[in-house]
Amino acid sequence: MNSPDPFRDNADLIRAFEERPLTGGVKVPDRVLFDLEEARTQARAAKQRRHSSFHIRHFRFLRLAAVLALFTGLTWLLIPSAPATARVVITSTGDEITATQPTIAWNSKDKPGQKYDVWILPAAGDHLSAPALFVAKSVTSPVSFDQLQPSKDHAETALQPDTDYRVLVCLADAGRMAGVPIPFKVKTAQTR
Amino acid sequence: MNVSVQALRTGDAAAWSAAYPLLWEAGMTLARIRLAGGRFEPDREDLESTALRQFMRGLIEGKVESFNQIATWDDCLGMTRHIVRSRIMDFLRARERSREDAVEELSEPPPDATPEARFNLTELLTEVNRLEPNPPLPQVFRERFIEGWSTDEIASRRSINRNTVLSHFAKGFRVLRERLTHLEGALP
Numbered sequence: 518m519n520s521p522d523p524f525r526d527n528a529d530l531i532r533a534f535e536e537r538p539l540t541g542g543v544k545v546p547d548r549v550l551f552d553l554e555e556a557r558t559q560a561r562a563a564k565q566r567r568h569s570s571f572h573i574r575h576f577r578f579l580r581l582a583a584v585l586a587l588f589t590g591l592t593w594l595l596i597p598s599a600p601a602t603a604r605v606v607i608t609s610t611g612d613e614i615t616a617t618q619p620t621i622a623w624n625s626k627d628k629p630g631q632k633y634d635v636w637i638l639p640a641a642g643d644h645l646s647a648p649a650l651f652v653a654k655s656v657t658s659p660v661s662f663d664q665l666q667p668s669k670d671h672a673e674t675a676l677q678p679d680t681d682y683r684v685l686v687c688l689a690d691a692g693r694m695a696g697v698p699i700p701f702k703v704k705t706a707q708t709r
Numbered sequence: 710m711n712v713s714v715q716a717l718r719t720g721d722a723a724a725w726s727a728a729y730p731l732l733w734e735a736g737m738t739l740a741r742i743r744l745a746g747g748r749f750e751p752d753r754e755d756l757e758s759t760a761l762r763q764f765m766r767g768l769i770e771g772k773v774e775s776f777n778q779i780a781t782w783d784d785c786l787g788m789t790r791h792i793v794r795s796r797i798m799d800f801l802r803a804r805e806r807s808r809e810d811a812v813e814e815l816s817e818p819p820p821d822a823t824p825e826a827r828f829n830l831t832e833l834l835t836e837v838n839r840l841e842p843n844p845p846l847p848q849v850f851r852e853r854f855i856e857g858w859s860t861d862e863i864a865s866r867r868s869i870n871r872n873t874v875l876s877h878f879a880k881g882f883r884v885l886r887e888r889l890t891h892l893e894g895a896l897p
Binding site: 522523524526527530531533534535536537539540541542543544545546549550552553554556557558559560561563564567 | 878
């Protein structure tokens with residue numbers, strides 16, 4: 518026959534005994550205090566190691582980000598950028614003209630007083646190397662035809678009817694690379 | 710008693726020095742009931758020391774969510790008691806101790822229940838003192854649940870049969886429950 522078990526049936530009452538208010542008058546054995554202090558020191562060290570590893574991980578991330586930023590910056594500096602243009606919009610001559618001595622005009626957003634070089638080029642050929650037919654240096658818009666100087670190898674003083682040309686306007690002394698040639702055609706008189 | 714939980718979390722030496730005696734008392738009070746008997750005094754100290762170190766590591770290192778949820782000093786006491794209970798259960802299972810001495814099969818209350826909400830300790834102790842003095846129920850209750858003597862030790866000290874002591878407890882608990890329930894029922 519099993520003996521009576523009054524404890525199991527009265528667990529709630531026993532818990533009241535177990536969790537009674539503290540007096541604060543109980544002394545912790547010195548041996549236990551020593552062990553507890555040692556454990557506290559170790560726990561703090563472990564926590565600091567965890568925090569250190571946390572910072573190290575984040576420092577590595579920051580270092581990686583800095584390297585990427587530096588690489589991006591250097592790449593941006595090393596990649597050749599497009600040459601500066603005169604930001605010129607040619608308003609004259611237009612696509613087709615009848616005048617053989619046209620006035621050449623353009624708009625730009627450059628600073629006031631900015632000087633430009635103007636070339637009239639043949640329709641064919643690389644605009645960087647094609648022989649210029651007429652040239653005007655350090656001029657501002659508009660440029661009348663008499664300001665354009667024929668090149669040494671070009672004896673004509675006017676454009677030829679029924680001929681295609683290109684006009685190129687660039688910042689003064691920046692070379693032909695600094696602009697985009699615009700084609701135009703001089704019509705013959707009969708086509709008017 | 711107000712010990713800063715935040716200071717304990719940082720491992721502050723002063724905060725822990727203030728907490729050691731209280732945590733020790735809370736755990737030892739429980740251990741003397743669940744692991745009663747003079748011959749278990751060294752085991753109680755070892756279990757208690759291990760439990761406190763476990764609590765300390767959990768709170769300071771903060772790697773376990775249940776420790777991170779500790780917000781008040783009462784939570785600290787509750788967690789310490791929980792760890793002590795668990796370690797005593799493990800110890801008893803290992804030793805295959807008899808349940809009467811160890812109270813090892815006490816059912817765990819639901820997490821949100823507190824003994825104070827069910828039974829007022831002041832009333833309980835008052836009623837213990839009012840138990841029938843012959844047989845000496847107040848004395849055996851104090852010896853078992855305050856002083857930490859085992860049932861066997863109480864029987865030996867009083868030169869009575871162990872089952873007689875158990876029957877005293879059964880009778881005392883029955884009376885205590887009736888009176889406390891009556892007191893609670895009389896409350897407005």
